[in-house]
Amino acid sequence: MGKSIVVYFSISGITKKIAEDAARIAGCPVCEIKTAVPYPADYDAVVAEARKEVATNARPKLKEPLPDISDVERIILGFPNWCSTCPMPVLTFLESADLSGKTVLPFITHGGGGRGHVDVELKKACKGADLRECADGNPFNSDIAKLEEWLKS
Template sequence: MQKSNKILIAYFSYSGNTGIVAQEIKKVIGGDVFKIETVEEYPQNYNRVVDIARQEQKADARPALKTSIVDMDSYNVIILGYPNWCGTIPMAVFTFLERYNFKDKIILPYCTHGGSRMGRSETDIVKAARGADVKRGLDIYGSDVKNSKTAISGWLKREGIIQQV
């Protein structure tokens, strides 16, 4: 990675796991962190969240977001984190991706999950972030999040974001 690259770590997190990974990535490579948050908060009850996620996906919903990035054009590397919801990115992440121009930007996706790994999320990111160079993602099982430093560093090295040691 060239030193002139400016990195944004954007993530959506329901349980906190995806946010823990975002902070670990920041420790490793620096960059700015942006939490993707919906205007309407999701309930605490996990089963209810799953129901809402399915409803949003079926309706192809685009939940409204609380905030936005002021100068997305200044970033050329976006580390994009999210939990795998129903086999892909949460609909709020679609809202985020469709809000900006990702042409000629690098996107490195990572997801936290309960067993479904990346699902079809990488393909959906390619479709939603037209013109972006979407790299191979990293999936982290939810209970492994706190011990994922080695996996994160290896992924960032493999994708050329940090140099080999």
């Protein structure tokens, strides 16, 4: 098996916890996508910001250094559902990276909206990659066996 990395974006910690579990199971590094300007702490303010970013198809600047994926074969990519898609910083990251020949295994956590239309957005951003269908990450939060099963499959 080639090298893997877990890359995640998380505001309130749910995706972060699963990402860290995934890295432990896969025995690989874990790296967070952070924005240059942090999101506000207030929930309503984050939602307002996220809606604006989706409406304008924004690509928020990321905080350096970006996760180094140069020599990995497999990217396990975790993020929350924001406004029925992935947070725009995840697209900034994907579009800034050379993903050719790499496998991208996404999972999404959500508040009931499931995957939304994230698969369509990821497909546009993951040029040259072997992009797998986004997994529903919510069950992974309470059941680590389900996370393990997904990673093995």
